[in-house]
Each structure stands twice: as C-alpha cells, then as structure tokens.
Amino acid sequence: MEVEFSKDNFLLPETKYEYLDHTADVQLHGWGSTLKEAFEQCGVAMFGYMTDLSYVTVNNCYEIEAKGDDIEGLLFHFLDELLFLFSAEPYLVCKKLEITKFDLDNFEIVCRCYGEPFELGKHPQGTEVKAITYSAMQVVQDAAKGLYEVFVIIDI
Amino acid sequence: MVVRPYVEELKYLEKINDHCWRIKKGFQPNMNVEGVFYVNSRLEQLMLEELKNSCRPGAVGGFLPGVKQIANVAALPGIVGRSIGLPDIHSGYGFAIGNMAAFDMDDPLSVVSPGGVGFDINCGVRLLRTNLFEKDVQSLKEQLAQSLFDHIPVGVGSKGIIPMNARDLEEALEMGMDWSLREGYVWAEDKEHCEEYGRMLNADPAKVSMRAKKRGLPQLGTLGAGNHYAEIQVVDEIYDKWSASKMGIEEKGQVVVMIHSGSRGFGHQVATDALVEMEKAMKRDKIETNDRQLACARINSPEGQDYLKAMAAAANFAWVNRSSMTFLTRQAFAKMFKTTPDDLDMHVIYDVSHNIAKVENHMVDGKERKLLVHRKGSTRAFPPHHPLIPVDYQLTGQPVLVGGTMGTCSYVLTGTERGMQETFGSTCHGAGRALSRAKSRRNLDYKDVLDKLDQLGIAIRVASPKLVMEEAPESYKDVTDVVDTCHAAGISKKCIKMRPIAVIKG
Numbered sequence: 001m002e003v004e005f006s007k008d009n010f011l012l013p014e015t016k017y018e019y020l021d022h023t024a025d026v027q028l029h030g031w032g033s034t035l036k037e038a039f040e041q042c043g044v045a046m047f048g049y050m051t052d053l054s055y056v057t058v059n060n061c062y063e064i065e066a067k068g069d070d071i072e073g074l075l076f077h078f079l080d081e082l083l084f085l086f087s088a089e090p091y092l093v094c095k096k097l098e099i100t101k102f103d104l105d106n107f108e109i110v111c112r113c114y115g116e117p118f119e120l121g122k123h124p125q126g127t128e129v130k131a132i133t134y135s136a137m138q139v140v141q142d143a144a145k146g147l148y149e150v151f152v153i154i155d156i
Numbered sequence: 157m158v159v160r161p162y163v164e165e166l167k168y169l170e171k172i173n174d175h176c177w178r179i180k181k182g183f184q185p186n187m188n189v190e191g192v193f194y195v196n197s198r199l200e201q202l203m204l205e206e207l208k209n210s211c212r213p214g215a216v217g218g219f220l221p222g223v224k225q226i227a228n229v230a231a232l233p234g235i236v237g238r239s240i241g242l243p244d245i246h247s248g249y250g251f252a253i254g255n256m257a258a259f260d261m262d263d264p265l266s267v268v269s270p271g272g273v274g275f276d277i278n279c280g281v282r283l284l285r286t287n288l289f290e291k292d293v294q295s296l297k298e299q300l301a302q303s304l305f306d307h308i309p310v311g312v313g314s315k316g317i318i319p320m321n322a323r324d325l326e327e328a329l330e331m332g333m334d335w336s337l338r339e340g341y342v343w344a345e346d347k348e349h350c351e352e353y354g355r356m357l358n359a360d361p362a363k364v365s366m367r368a369k370k371r372g373l374p375q376l377g378t379l380g381a382g383n384h385y386a387e388i389q390v391v392d393e394i395y396d397k398w399s400a401s402k403m404g405i406e407e408k409g410q411v412v413v414m415i416h417s418g419s420r421g422f423g424h425q426v427a428t429d430a431l432v433e434m435e436k437a438m439k440r441d442k443i444e445t446n447d448r449q450l451a452c453a454r455i456n457s458p459e460g461q462d463y464l465k466a467m468a469a470a471a472n473f474a475w476v477n478r479s480s481m482t483f484l485t486r487q488a489f490a491k492m493f494k495t496t497p498d499d500l501d502m503h504v505i506y507d508v509s510h511n512i513a514k515v516e517n518h519m520v521d522g523k524e525r526k527l528l529v530h531r532k533g534s535t536r537a538f539p540p541h542h543p544l545i546p547v548d549y550q551l552t553g554q555p556v557l558v559g560g561t562m563g564t565c566s567y568v569l570t571g572t573e574r575g576m577q578e579t580f581g582s583t584c585h586g587a588g589r590a591l592s593r594a595k596s597r598r599n600l601d602y603k604d605v606l607d608k609l610d611q612l613g614i615a616i617r618v619a620s621p622k623l624v625m626e627e628a629p630e631s632y633k634d635v636t637d638v639v640d641t642c643h644a645a646g647i648s649k650k651c652i653k654m655r656p657i658a659v660i661k662g
Contacts, residue, residue: 021592022219050312080428087421088370091313118313125311125619127593127626128381128662130424131275134431135249135449136219153219155249155275155424156382156593 002090003112005061010114012096013037017045025156026127027136031149035141038148039075039109040097043082046154047094047115050086051123056095059116063100066109071139074107075150079132082113086129091118130155162211169223175645179239184227184446191226193241196641199633202590206247220447222252228446234259234266234455236520236527240579242534243641244588244633249275250449253533256582261455261515261526267443268460269452270430270467272530274511277426277467278474279384279418281557281585282350282507283568284482285404286489286500288411290390293657296492297388301615301658303492304386307484309378311619311662316377318480325373329361332472336479343503346482348546350507351536352514354475356468363465364422365429372422372473377480379417381620381662383586383627385562386485387414389654392565396651399552399570403505405652412654413489413502414566415481416559418511419474426470430463455528464513471512478507505568506555510535510585516544518580529580537571537583537648545571556648559586560635562616562627562659563609567639568652575647583648584639587632596631597622615658623661 016037020027026049030042047053064081068074085092094115101110131154138151168183172192177200179191195203206221220228222245229250230239235257245254250271259266293300309316318341320328328335333354336342347353361369379386391410394400405412419426434451437443437459443452453459482504486497493500513530520527538545538554545554553570560566564587575581591599602621605628609616618624625631643650 019594021594026593084367084371084425086313087425088367088374120313123313124621125313125381125662127620127623128312130382130421131428133249133449 001063003061003063005112005114010058013040017041017048019045019049022153025153028152028154029149031147033146033148035148036099036102038150039078040099042150042152043079043097044094046079046082046129047086050126050129051093051118052126053095055123056093056115058095058114060090060092062090062092062113064111064113068107070107071104072134072137074109075137075139075152076132076134078109078111079152083129083132085113086118092116093118093123127156160211162208165207165211175641179223179227184224184231186231186446187227188235189230189238191230191239191241193223193226193245194243194641194645194647196243196637196644198637199243199641202633203245219247222247225250225252226255228450229255229257229272231446232257232267232269232450232452233443234263236260236525237580240582242582242584243638244533244584244586246588248532250447250451251530251532254584254588256529256531256534256580258518258527258529258580259455261528264454264456266455266528267452268455268463268513268528269450269530270427270434270463271450272532273427273467273513274532275424275427276418276511277423278471278509279511280474280478280507280509281559282415282478282482283505283557284413284485284502285505286411286413286502288500290409290411290657293388293411297615297658300388300492301617301660303488304485304658305617305660307488308386308481308660310660311381314378315374316480318377320373320376322369322373325369325376326361328376328476329364329469329472330359331355332359332475333479336476341483342479346479346504348548349504350475351509354479354507356471358465359468359472360465361469363462364426364469368422368425368429371425372420375420375422376473376477378420379481379660379662380420381623384417384662386481386660387656388658389414389566389656391652392655393653396570396649399651402548402552403555403568404501404503412505413485414557414559415478415485417478417481419470420477422473423470426466430466433459467513471509506557508535508557527580531582533585534582535585536581537569537575538581539571539573539576553649555651556583558584558635558639561587561629561632562661563612563614563656564629564635565653565655567635567650569639569642569648570651572646572649579647583642587635587638589631590633591631593626596628597625600625600628600630614656618661620662627661
C-alpha cells in the first residue's frame with residue numbers, strides 16, 4: 001500500500017550489511033544496535049544485490065506487513081514481502097526501510113519502504129533473487145554487547 | 157548433523173570403481189537406503205574437499221556438503237533404490253543440486269519434497285537447430301547477438317513482451333505448450349520434442365497463490381538472470397553420427413540455438429509457498445528429517461497433492477516461457493537472414509526439464525513400481541524404445557541436453573538402458589558450480605573474462621556486469637569432465653558437442 005511521506009529531514013541510514021560466500025547463492029549479513037535495525041539492514045542488503053542503490057532516488061513509500069511463527073519465520077516473511085514488492089506491481093527498489101512496528105511477542109512487523117519503481121536504463125541490472133531460504137539462517141542477539149546480527153541465504 | 161573427523165567420515169565412503177562411489181548407511185542418521193555418487197578423479201577431489209572443509213571442528217555458519225545432503229535425502233520416508241548424486245553435484249537447498257531420488261507411490265508414508273525439485277521449477281534446456289553453417293553466421297555474429305538481446309527480455313526487472321493478461325495466464329498454466337500452439341507462438345511438431353509434450357495434465361491453477369501469479373504475469377517470456385542464457389552454438393564434434401542425424405544434425409559447423417531458462421518468479425513463489433505449508437504438515441504428521449531444509453509432505457496428504465498440482469502449473473509456465481523465447485529467437489533469425497524460420501529449418505531438437513518431480517514406472521528389485529521421481533539439477537535420460545519418448549527418438553534414446561557455461565562447450569547425450577537400471581533413467585544437467593559467486597568476483601577480473609571470450613571468438617551481451625565474473629567458466633566445474641563421467645559410467649552416451657559463438661545472459 002502506497003503511503004505519504006515527507007522528504008524534509010529524510011536521512012539515509014549508514015550501511016551495516018555485507019555479502020558472504022556461498023557456492024551457488026549468496027548470504028546476506030546485516031547488523032545493528034537493535035534487532036530492528038539488523039532486520040532493516042538485511043532487507044536493504046537484498047535490494048543492493050538486485051541493483052546499484054546509488055542510482056535509486058527516494059520518490060515513493062510503501063507500507064508492508066509481515067507475520068511469522070517464530071523469529072526466523074518473521075525474518076523469512078519480512079524478506080519475502082520485500083521481494084514481492086520488487087517482483088510485481090509496484091516493482092519497488094528500496095533504499096531505506098523503516099520498521100514502525102516490531103512486535104516480538106506476536107512476531108509481527110509493519111515496515112515503511114522508501115525507494116522508487118525499478119526502471120531499465122536508469123537502474124543497473126544486478127542479480128535476480130529467486131527466493132528467501134531458511135538455509136543456515138541465524139539471528140544473533142547479544143544484548144550485553146548491544147550487537148544484533150542476522151544471516152540469510154538468498155537463492156539466486 | 158553427525159560431526160566426525162574427516163578420516164572417520166571417509167570410512168563410510170567406498171570407491172566402487174573409477175567413476176562411482178558408495179555412501180554407506182550410518183553416514184547420516186536414519187538412512188533408509190544407501191547413497192551413490194558418480195565422479196571421475198578430478199571431480200572426486202572437489203567433492204571430498206567440500207566434505208573436508210565442513211569437518212572443521214567448531215566452525216560456525218557454513219553449509220552442508222553435497223555428499224551429506226545425498227545421505228540426508230536417503231533418510232527420507234519412502235525412498236527406494238539409492239539416493240543418487242550426479243557428477244555435476246554441489247551443495248544446494250535441502251537436496252544437493254545434481255541429486256535425484258525416487259519415492260514409492262504405493263507406500264502411504266512416501267513424501268514429496270519441493271527441495272527435491274528446486275526453486276526454479278521446470279528449469280530446463282531447449283535446443284533449436286538451423287540449416288545455417290558457421291561460415292554463414294561468422295560475419296553476422298555480433299549483429300545476431302545484438303538482435304537476440306533486443307528480442308529476448310533478459311536480466312533483473314525486465315518484463316515480457318508477449319501480450320498477456322490474468323485470464324491468459326490462467327489458461328497458459330493449465331494448457332502449457334498447447335496454449336502457445338493455440339496462440340500461434342510455436343509449431344505443432346515442437347510439442348512432440350518436449351518432455352510430457354510440453355504440458356503436465358494434472359496442473360491446477362487454483363492451487364497456486366495470487367502472489368505467484370502476480371510475480372509470474374510480467375515475467376512470462378523473459379530469460380531471467382543468473383545462470384540462464386541463450387546461446388548461438390556450432391556443432392564442434394559428432395560422436396554418434398546416426399543418432400545426430402536423427403536429430404537433424406548432419407555435419408560439423410552446423411548452427412544451433414540453446415535456450416536455458418525456467419519458470420521465473422512464478423515457480424520461485426510456488427516453491428516458497430509450498431515450503432511454508434509443508435513445515436506445518438511435517439509437524440502435524442510427525443515427519444522427521446535430518447535437515448529443516450528438507451521440508452516435505454506425504455504424497456497423499458492435501459499439502460503433497462496441492463504442491464504437485466501447483467508444481468505442474470509452474471512446469472507449464474516454464475514450457476510456455478521457453479516457447480515464447482523460441483518464437484522470439486525464430487523472429488530474430490528470420491529478420492537477420494531475410495527469410496522464414498521454416499526455411500531456416502528451425503525445429504526444436506528437444507526440450508529437457510532438469511528441476512522437476514514426475515510419476516514414472518521403474519523396475520525395482522525385479523518388480524515394476526510406480527515412483528515419484530525427483531530430479532533436481534538432473535536430466536531424464538530414457539533409453540531407446542521407452543514409451544515416453546517421441547517416435548523420432550525411439551531408436552536413439554532420449555536426447556539429453558547439457559548446457560555448459562559462458563564460453564565453454566555444451567553437449568547432447570542420449571539415454572541408455574544402463575542409466576535406466578542404475579539411476580532411474582537420470583543423468584547430469586550441466587557443469588555445476590565450483591567457486592562461490594563472491595569468490596569469483598574477487599578472483600576474476602571483468603576485463604580478463606571478456607578478453608578471453610573475445611579471443612575465443614565469442615560475441616557476448618550481458619545485462620549485469622558482475623555476472624560476467626560470477627558466470628565465468630573458471631567458476632564452474634569442467635563440463636567435459638562431467639559429461640565424460642556420465643559416458644564412462646554408461647548412464648548416458650555422448651552424441652554431439654557444441655561450442656558457443658554468441659552468448660546472451662541476464
């Protein structure tokens with residue numbers, strides 16, 4: 001669902017993700033000072049694999065919801081929703097994600113996704129993401145150190 | 157996963173002969189049958205190295221090596237014969253890629269597993285012949301590559317150009333290539349040369365989520381990205397002149413077109429949806445597997461049946477997809493040579509599916525049994541006289557199309573009786589990755605790869621620059637090793653070798 005947003009004071013988050021080795025696929029590694037941030041970073045990492053995000057301007061904002069049975073399931077469905085946002089109408093590439101509801105009791109997420117529709121010629125073509133997998137998925141929560149990380153293998 | 161030192165692990169593996177290894181029970185827990193894998197000395201090293209790397213104590217992250225995955229599949233309920241690894245095997249999601257397994261349809265506990273099919277349902281290879289020769293296309297190579305690239309939508313975010321609405325999609329999902337034929341995109345004889353005649357009859361679009369349909373609609377008639385490609389190739393070597401002539405290949409230098417693509421976002425979503433549903437079914441039916449990724453459901457459960465119907469719809473999508481690109485390829489050639497596809501003799505030689513599950517009859521312990529055969533990164537290779545192969549190939553055996561990688565050769569093999577007995581009529585599907593994508597990008601240089609292709613006289617059009625390194629021949633196992641192993645083991649027979657002169661990739 002497309003929602004309104006203000007371009008005043010719009011800040012892009014710093015990059016806290018990387019791509020790790022896997023024979024046929026790629027592993028996304030996102031981190032942050034909260035689990036919410038690690039989720040957001042992991043989502044942006046996926047879009048960064050599909051195109052070069054520096055060519056993306058923020059013109060639209062869509063809101064998505066995701067639910068899961070456990071924390072891994074929530075991460076899986078969150079990324080699956082984002083992939084769907086890209087794969088069909090509105091074909092959105094996101095440069096920034098902002099999770100507005102992060103409910104770890106009921107495993108629910110509401111997220112605002114900022115970016116613009118993918119356009120050939122404007123956005124370089126990266127690699128196509130086929131699917132999200134549970135393969136070697138890890139959600140690391142180290143509250144003492146204030147470090148939260150997620151690892152997800154995407155099928156490409 | 158059982159953690160043992162490498163030397164201990166090796167005790168469970170036994171080399172039967174120069175190109176075949178046995179995996180004994182106990183290598184992984186609860187194995188119902190033994191495992192087997194086909195490798196020659198070079199591929200064997202890659203295989204064992206992968207296992208060795210996973211045996212490091214205290215390692216975090218990482219993934220299961222292919223050989224462990226074969227053994228985990230051997231532990232699934234209802235499996236018969238052996239869990240089989242083909243020479244191009246590498247670690248995959250649940251099942252290894254290059255893994256095949258058959259399940260007894262008459263055993264109520266038998267399962268179907270979307271991991272045994274893969275995310276790209278009915279990913280496959282189609283080969284078109286022409287009556288052109290290398291000398292006819294040599295000077296036009298660059299223009300031809302560009303023309304194909306302009307005709308076929310490729311890469312991330314590209315959309316199909318075949319007009320299609322939601323109702324057309326429903327019909328296409330149900331009818332497969334019959335839809336393409338009705339709409340005038342293919343020739344009637346094309347269907348003859350496809351597995352299942354390009355249509356799985358049990359397809360039910362009602363079992364497919366709206367989400368999958370929404371992902372599929374804009375992508376019909378697109379090549380995709382990753383390892384998918386369209387290649388113009390020339391015949392480099394003919395090993396079996398008689399079989400080749402049955403396929404319309406008479407001489408070295410003849411030009412053919414190979415298309416490697418699948419069911420695009422549609423199939424990916426069908427697989428994702430099924431995995432989610434099956435997790436629940438596994439809890440309900442108390443199905444235990446060695447690996448969470450081996451999500452499965454009993455064949456006769458609602459989830460199992462729904463998946464098979466949705467998978468069939470995705471298979472039909474893939475055939476329509478390859479057919480749409482066949483149409484575009486024929487158009488591109490006809491325009492370039494100012495003639496018709498008919499006059500260029502652009503017939504489909506064959507179309508194989510290398511990510512699929514099918515109901516087939518096989519002999520097990522001297523009795524005919526009805527089996528659900530999963531082939532993931534494995535190609536069906538039926539022998540001569542098998543009822544399911546077309547009339548034209550009754551005497552040669554089914555053509556098996558094995559795609560190489562950007563810049564390396566590809567092969568046509570034929571099915572054998574030995575393959576029917578040993579591997580449920582299955583053989584390899586391609587080269588199989590050897591290097592990770594990230595490693596390829598680090599170790600290889602964009603310009604070097606392109607220069608090398610240029611030296612080999614190969615025209616190339618690639619939508620994504622980083623794919624050039626990821627898909628470079630160095631990133632893969634040597635397809636010739638893979639094919640030679642299948643030939644030596646007798647599970648399929650070499651017929652034709654082709655080398656590329658133009659490559660179009662996502």
